Amino acid sequence: MNAYLLIGTEREFMRPSKRDELVRKSLAVFYRDGFHATGMDTLVVETGISKTTMFKHFRTKEDLILAVLRYRDETFRNWFLRSLDERDLPPRQKLLAIFDVLREWFEESGFRGCMFIKASSEFQDPAHPAHTQSTEHKRLLLSAFKSLAEKAGAARPELLARQLLLLKEGAIVAAQMGFDPDPAGAAREAASALIEAHIPDT
Amino acid sequence: MNAYLLIGTEREFMRPSKRDELVRKSLAVFYRDGFHATGMDTLVVETGISKTTMFKHFRTKEDLILAVLRYRDETFRNWFLRSLDERDLPPRQKLLAIFDVLREWFEESGFRGCMFIKASSEFQDPAHPAHTQSTEHKRLLLSAFKSLAEKAGAARPELLARQLLLLKEGAIVAAQMGFDPDPAGAAREAASALIEAHIPDT
């Protein structure tokens, strides 16, 4: 049995370490500079991985981008939901904590907004795989929010989840563009009022 | 006196009609396909205006993009705020109507999200003029919302305006990506709860 099969998340190739390294490092560049604005030659310089190797792992730039988005979905969603979980709060408070985790993210150095909002902005055709993958990412978050809203005893958990997600996306855009000094705080207060309206305070 | 000076909004050139035509038609292409993904040769084909003329009016592609963004700010903000005004509602209802106007926009054929969110996604450097112009557009909307919130008698008009803007931006992202069947509706209901919390119901 090949030990490499156990490393990382990719199973299509025998030695995925280089591939994973490429995905991770490309993610950083795409996130910082954008998809169209980043050329393959830039990736060679920034990742230190040869162009030949890149095109051995991914047939096209688009394939690489899709792998980057898959990786981002996995890591970001894991990080976000686990951060929520680790706070070990009652469900109602957990809904609010969404916006505390969000603020943590906004305060990270190098924060540049949501990779999926940007992907859907650069690949606007709704049928484009980068677009559909981005939509799917948001659906998965929505579903997690809904399950939280149910546990919190919301009268209409689906609606509450959608509204909290709207607040979250709005806060991300505000943080990215910088037109609000504390979008996470404003969103948190709004969420509090919403939760109050959805879940009568015992 | 030159009659051309009265046409359109541009005053730097003697015959602004071609320039305005170029800006308007380029806007449509950039909006549909994105900034980086649209080349100048594509613009020649899609606008029917020669490349020579383009570069006589704008020294670089970036200059054209900035003019497009200025034009978009003007027309969109005018349209949005006038649509609100024309409804002739009491201030409190006007705040809610934000999301009715929003839904109208979402339902337009060819809707592809907010041009400024996309601009700030493609030009991520916060110091890039396309980015700062996008931020400014949102600030102007925020200011209009705040003035509405004041007229509606909100206890903290600035906060309410920021929250309504977050809902609006979130709804736009949701509409662009398509992960919510009725983002304007969900946002409207949320706004209703927020307004209720900010402005006690007589």
Add this chain to the structure above:
DNA sequence: GCGAATATGAACAGATCGGTACATATATCG
């Protein structure tokens, strides 16, 4: 209709785009 301003078309420049060819080097496994 005349002179001046403006618009056009096509060809071109140099850089960069995504992607390939191929020969060489390095690492891994038995």
Add this chain to the structure above:
DNA sequence: CGATATATGTACCGATCTGTTCATATTCGC
């Protein structure tokens, strides 16, 4: 070690990128 898989470097391909050149039309104010 020896065999095999993987990674590298460089040079190259055709297409496309932003922007220019220049000679020719077209449109304008008067």
